Amino acid sequence: MHPALFFIFGAIAVAGAVNLLVQRTPIFSALSLVAVMGALAVLYLLLGAEFIAFVQVLVYAGAIMVLFVFVIMLLNAQQPESSHRSRVARLVGIPVVVLLFMEVAGVLAATYANTPVGFSGRIITVQAIGDALFHQYLLPFEVTSVLFLVGVIGAVMLAARQEPPQPPEGRLPRAQAAGHGGSGPTPEMAAALRQPARALGGVVAPDAEPHAAGTEVKSR
């Protein structure tokens, strides 16, 4: 049972990660990452880390990634045209990534090849985590709470900025803003792209857009 579940959800995680890499629009990358997180949560359960598994779903997938999706929608983000530097990155990056993977995986595989793990009913309970967190790791816990406070203040300061010199257009050109990229244009999308006024990603009327976006950011 354990190997089967591991391979199924490991495959989902890898597939999600690969999809994250090849998708050209950020929204699909974000959704792929949510799938990866869900698969990882199941793996955490297999490893007996029930608290972490559900906190993963609750905090990571349910709050952090929602924030990502939210910002992507707000900015109507799409893949920018590739520049010279991205070709360089590809040229240098692929060998570096492959080397990194070979090295890390090689070392790990050699060291931990004969160490079977399985679901033995041994669970790291919420009590154990709370115990460790509030005794052994109390100082780091308090420090992270300060970090959180700083983060909240920073986010509010940055997002609720005073009005920039010209009213924020905040949007990429309509015709480019075809937020729904993916796997090549479908006939409908191509048709829509030919008429810029009805661009795909342009979900809100032009005059309503900056106002709505601004209000949302400030009220958060």
Next chain:
Amino acid sequence: MPLGIFFLVSLVKVVITLAVLLTLVAYVQLAERRIVARIQSRVGPTRVGPSGFLQPAADTFKFILKEDITPTDAHPFLYVLAPVISVVLALTALSVVPIGGTFHLFGYPIQFQVTDINVGLLFVLGVTSLGVYGIVLAGWSSNSKYSFLGSLRGGSQMLSYELALGLALIGPIMLAGSLDLRQIVNAQNHIWYIVPEFVAFCIYLTAAFAETNRIPFDLPEAEGELGAGYHTEYSSMKFAMFFLAEYVNMITVSCIATIVFLGGWHGPMFGPALLRVFLPVIWFALKVAFFLFLYIWVRGTLPRFRYDQLMGFGWKFLVPLALANIVVTGAVLSFH
């Protein structure tokens, strides 16, 4: 319990739960129409069947027979995915909710619950927190300004009130010393947590209204200003899925409120053995019905919040109050 029997029992439970739940959703909706009509001095649906009793069936047929429209500029994949996400997550969350004690059938202990996990409350919170994807993706993919505004509102509202909802549940969790829904119920043998944790109960109830996008917090759909909010462009069965998800979510938060604050299935026990098996379920159902009635009652009587009032109320009032409640609960517990 052997694995085969475990799967068989689980399958039967899932089927029963789904059947009961879908019927319940249909009749909660009928009850809502009738009660709101009473509040507004109307009669409500009475024509289909005896005093409108078959109205849900008629509504279902209407949903199935309506034309299923996909807007030209909508994203084809996400547009379909959004309602599916909503309804699947809503149904999943209910799978860990226990509605009664344990009884024995052919020597096997059977629980009134699809599955029992140690951290049931975390599971429910986690799964319902994913429900926001359904709303956000629906608004984004249907490519209409009303949908988009509705989903922006819905996303930020659900993120904000999830915080208050979770914090309100911390107090009872501290009292019970467990995240297991069954143990939380058993810990309320002597006193229901609504008494010591009344503040938390009020916070939970308010935040639950916001989480399920019901009046007075129904800004994501706000039919007066936004068409129908995030599901403006949806029709037919896709709309029915959002509808179903909303009502199932209502039932889920009502069940959690019952379990955490109203002592779950505890109540007076009497009668023969068979009755004693099902009496807890009846008590549980009555308590959930009370919350569902409250939802409908509030819908019939309260106006909608303004958006800035909504966010201000959540962040500046409910969250600090919930934090204070946790501090007080902790202080009282440590002095005992």
Next chain:
Amino acid sequence: MIPLSFYLILGAILFSIGVAGFFFKRDIISIFISIELMLNAVNLTFVAFSHFWHQAAGNIFVFFVMVVAAAEAAVGLAIIIAVVRNRQTLNADKMDLMKL
């Protein structure tokens, strides 16, 4: 029963894909998402080791990673919103000034 190395290699695969995304993606949000993927990959190895050594410490560390990731997302996304508002681009190559 599967060897611990399977979990670790899965983590390595996810981490490498995250690094690749960090290199190849040009828009700043996708770069950010790749970083989150890397954090998740590391979390998996933490949990695997935590299970292997029977210690809660690994889980605690994952908890801290999540907390920091949450703070990072809040501030990072706020920065992204501010930058994109002022420069109307998401392309990381075009954000080459040390000011907004």
